[in-house]
Amino acid sequence: MGGYTNGRFPLSMMVKLGDQHYLPAGTAARWRWVQRAAWEKYRVWLIITPGWNGYRPYDIQVEYRKDLGIWAAVPGYSSHGLIYKGRLCAAIDVANWAVLGWARFKALCRLAGFTVDFVSPQELWHIGDFNDIWTPPSWAAPTGTTTPAEPEEEDEDMLKPTVHARIDGRTEGEWMLGHPDIGTDLPVFTGTVTDKNSRKDGKAVVFRGFMVTTDKATYIAWARIYAKGAGNITSSTDRAGYLAIQRELSRISGELAGATSINLS
Numbered sequence: 001m002g003g004y005t006n007g008r009f010p011l012s013m014m015v016k017l018g019d020q021h022y023l024p025a026g027t028a029a030r031w032r033w034v035q036r037a038a039w040e041k042y043r044v045w046l047i048i049t050p051g052w053n054g055y056r057p058y059d060i061q062v063e064y065r066k067d068l069g070i071w072a073a074v075p076g077y078s079s080h081g082l083i084y085k086g087r088l089c090a091a092i093d094v095a096n097w098a099v100l101g102w103a104r105f106k107a108l109c110r111l112a113g114f115t116v117d118f119v120s121p122q123e124l125w126h127i128g129d130f131n132d133i134w135t136p137p138s139w140a141a142p143t144g145t146t147t148p149a150e151p152e153e154e155d156e157d158m159l160k161p162t163v164h165a166r167i168d169g170r171t172e173g174e175w176m177l178g179h180p181d182i183g184t185d186l187p188v189f190t191g192t193v194t195d196k197n198s199r200k201d202g203k204a205v206v207f208r209g210f211m212v213t214t215d216k217a218t219y220i221a222w223a224r225i226y227a228k229g230a231g232n233i234t235s236s237t238d239r240a241g242y243l244a245i246q247r248e249l250s251r252i253s254g255e256l257a258g259a260t261s262i263n264l265s
Ligand SMILES: [Zn+2]
Pocket: 080, 091, 092, 093, 123, 126, 127
C-alpha cells in the first residue's frame, strides 16, 4: 500500500474536492461522474456529508470513534482510511442520497464502480471504491468544465428534507422523509388512497413528496443525515397530524412541479 497504513496517507496524494473532502484521483473522478449523472438524469446534486467523510486521516478517525461510537469504525480499520480488510478502498459518505431514492442512488453508484451497502451496522449513505483508486478511468476523466452549477437556492428552507415520526399509542410506528423531489413520477397524495399512489423502494415506500418506512435503521439514517441525529427529528405527531403533514408535503411537491392534484378515490 505504498508503505502507508490506514489513515496515514498524506493529503498531498489526494485531490481536494472541498473543505475536509479529500479523495484519491481515481475515486474523485468516479464520484464526479456520479454527481454529474445524478444531476443530468434527476436534477439532484449529490454532496459529500460535511466533515471528514471522504478520506479520513487517522487522528480524525480517533475523534469520530469517540463522538459516534459504533457508527464510526475502530481507528485504523475505517474504510475511509484507504485500506479496508487488506485492500485499498476509498469510502465516501453521501449526505443527500435519499432525495434520489435508494434504487436510483445504488444504480448510479454501481455504474461508476462503487460498492454499496458493505459495512455493518448498515450505512446506506456510505459507498466504497475498491477499484484502482489512484487512476481516473477513461470514461470518468474530468473534462474540466462539465461540473454543473449547484441548484438554485431560492426556497432553500422549504426544500430542505425533513424527518417526521408517527406516534401510535406511546411508541413510534412509522417514519417519514419529506422533500418535494421525492416521488415526482407519482400523482399528488390526497390521503384518500394509499397503494395506488405509491411504490416500494427498498425498505421505504415512496409517495409524491415524501417516503415512509417502518425500518428503524432506515429511519436512523434519515434522522442522522437530515435532522442531526436519531431522536432529534423535525416533528413527532399522532396519526392525524402525520397524515396532514403528508398531504401538505405532497401538495408542495405537486405545486413546485405544476402538477394537479389527482383524487383517485
Ligand atoms: Zn462512512
